[in-house]
Amino acid sequence: MTRWRLTIEYDGGPFMGWQRQEHGPSVQQALEEALARMTGELPAVHGAGRTDAGVHALAMSAHVEIEKNLTEHRLREGVNALVRPQPISVLAAEHAPDDWHARFSCVGRRYLYRILNRRAPPALDRGRVWHVAMPLDAQAMAEGAAMLVGRHDFTTFRSAHCQSDSPVKTLDRLDVRREGDEILIEAAARSFLHHQVRSMVGCLALVGRGQWKPEDIRAALEARDRSALGFNAPPQGLYFVEAIYP
Amino acid sequence: MTRWRLTIEYDGGPFMGWQRQEHGPSVQQALEEALARMTGELPAVHGAGRTDAGVHALAMSAHVEIEKNLTEHRLREGVNALVRPQPISVLAAEHAPDDWHARFSCVGRRYLYRILNRRAPPALDRGRVWHVAMPLDAQAMAEGAAMLVGRHDFTTFRSAHCQSDSPVKTLDRLDVRREGDEILIEAAARSFLHHQVRSMVGCLALVGRGQWKPEDIRAALEARDRSALGFNAPPQGLYFVEAIYP
Numbered sequence: 001m002t003r004w005r006l007t008i009e010y011d012g013g014p015f016m017g018w019q020r021q022e023h024g025p026s027v028q029q030a031l032e033e034a035l036a037r038m039t040g041e042l043p044a045v046h047g048a049g050r051t052d053a054g055v056h057a058l059a060m061s062a063h064v065e066i067e068k069n070l071t072e073h074r075l076r077e078g079v080n081a082l083v084r085p086q087p088i089s090v091l092a093a094e095h096a097p098d099d100w101h102a103r104f105s106c107v108g109r110r111y112l113y114r115i116l117n118r119r120a121p122p123a124l125d126r127g128r129v130w131h132v133a134m135p136l137d138a139q140a141m142a143e144g145a146a147m148l149v150g151r152h153d154f155t156t157f158r159s160a161h162c163q164s165d166s167p168v169k170t171l172d173r174l175d176v177r178r179e180g181d182e183i184l185i186e187a188a189a190r191s192f193l194h195h196q197v198r199s200m201v202g203c204l205a206l207v208g209r210g211q212w213k214p215e216d217i218r219a220a221l222e223a224r225d226r227s228a229l230g231f232n233a234p235p236q237g238l239y240f241v242e243a244i245y246p
Numbered sequence: 247m248t249r250w251r252l253t254i255e256y257d258g259g260p261f262m263g264w265q266r267q268e269h270g271p272s273v274q275q276a277l278e279e280a281l282a283r284m285t286g287e288l289p290a291v292h293g294a295g296r297t298d299a300g301v302h303a304l305a306m307s308a309h310v311e312i313e314k315n316l317t318e319h320r321l322r323e324g325v326n327a328l329v330r331p332q333p334i335s336v337l338a339a340e341h342a343p344d345d346w347h348a349r350f351s352c353v354g355r356r357y358l359y360r361i362l363n364r365r366a367p368p369a370l371d372r373g374r375v376w377h378v379a380m381p382l383d384a385q386a387m388a389e390g391a392a393m394l395v396g397r398h399d400f401t402t403f404r405s406a407h408c409q410s411d412s413p414v415k416t417l418d419r420l421d422v423r424r425e426g427d428e429i430l431i432e433a434a435a436r437s438f439l440h441h442q443v444r445s446m447v448g449c450l451a452l453v454g455r456g457q458w459k460p461e462d463i464r465a466a467l468e469a470r471d472r473s474a475l476g477f478n479a480p481p482q483g484l485y486f487v488e489a490i491y492p
Contacts, residue, residue, distance in 0.1 A: 009366070009368075009369040009370060010369050010370075011369050011370050011372075056370060058370070076365065076366065077365075080366060080367055087369045087370070087372060088369055089366045089367050089368065089369035090366060091364070091366045092366075118337070119322065119323075120255070120322065120326060120335045120336060120337045120338075121326055121335050122255075122335065123255040123256050123257050123333045123334055123335035124255060124256075124257050124302060124304070124333070124374070126257075126333060128370070
């Protein structure tokens with residue numbers, strides 16, 4: 001039995017999310033079915049994070065145990081051939097120690113959120129960005145974002161379906177910058193609550209439009225109350241960038 | 247009658263190209279049909295360049311004459327609402343002088359070609375890049391590209407269907423650089439021959455793989471013979487970046 005680490009890029013658009021679901025296609029299921037066809041086994045793929053429907057990944061990490069003897073090359077190329085035409089690509093397949101766990105060994109996660117901030121809707125990046133037609137003040141958003149960095153009770157920014165034991169998380173980074181017509185928001189933490197990035201971005205967009213002041217972000221955080229929340233930014237602007245291991 | 251200048255982004259994937267065709271959808275036709283529905287007129291849209299099937303545009307320029315009184319806002323928003331769900335977006339609509347012609351007033355055109363150079367196929371950028379799995383030497387490609395800059399007879403890099411009067415063109419810029427897994431090729435000239443960028447990129451890829459030496463680019467150019475050509479790079483990696491006016 002070999003434990004493998006996989007690094008996976010995917011377009012979240014056609015999927016119900018990373019995790020296997022009763023009611024629709026998932027990235028996990030697509031990978032497990034490809035691996036089953038390759039090996040004749042029924043391997044379970046464990047990801048570093050569970051992305052929601054429509055959320056993309058530039059480099060999701062996962063592990064899987066396989067009995068069949070495979071080279072790194074054969075595993076990567078085989079899965080990529082079999083998952084087609086679904087928009088999933090195994091970037092790397094590497095041997096991992098037997099106690100290496102994609103989720104529990106992970107010590108950091110990075111996300112990117114892309115807002116297209118111009119009047120005209122996206123043609124090339126449709127399904128890849130959140131289109132906000134009203135002008136956003138990226139500087140005010142950055143000021144609001146700074147108030148969320150650090151160790152806090154993030155109850156305000158947590159989904160009702162969140163399964164985390166505690167709402168207390170340490171947000172290491174939440175940077176906002178404008179690049180041309182795009183506003184890019186980069187978030188880093190050991191782990192995130194369910195919907196945390198999208199709800200933080202939703203509130204920052206209210207700040208960007210001038211509906212909230214940057215200080216209102218602090219007030220929403222301190223309220224520790226989901227009803228203090230603005231709204232969740234939509235999934236298609238969100239990218240799981242990478243999982244970090246010791 | 248008002249002459250308008252339009253700036254248009256599009257995903258070339260679903261189209262037979264910019265230009266109206268008998269046998270399939272085109273960007274020009276989609277725009278003309280939207281404008282006809284808005285105005286009750288039959289306006290002809292003239293582009294700065296004619297992109298091939300599958301080629302994208304970040305900012306194509308075009309002009310159109312319309313009798314109906316419209317604001318810039320109304321024209322842009324109206325076309326964008328009517329072209330949906332086709333991946334076309336009017337970024338700007340501005341009044342233009344009566345003698346301004348998108349094609350004949352244009353004094354410069356810029357293209358970008360994106361090669362994804364890694365083993366794994368693209369998941370997020372499928373249809374947006376040329377995937378080359380074998381490692382490419384960007385430095386050697388840049389050396390080969392430098393031999394094409396300047397005023398030359400580009401017969402070697404010209405399609406059999408090219409309608410240009412002369413094969414002599416001045417290539418102002420052909421820059422090759424690597425950014426992570428991508429090789430980006432930027433080309434600028436007053437005008438290009440049909441398939442010129444794609445055939446130059448195809449030859450540069452042969453250099454990048456080591457099948458050609460950089461000097462073989464010069465030999466191909468000097469041969470002034472289409473049979474000296476390597477091959478055309480595929481359309482989905484090519485972007486019309488912008489048209490330049492005095």
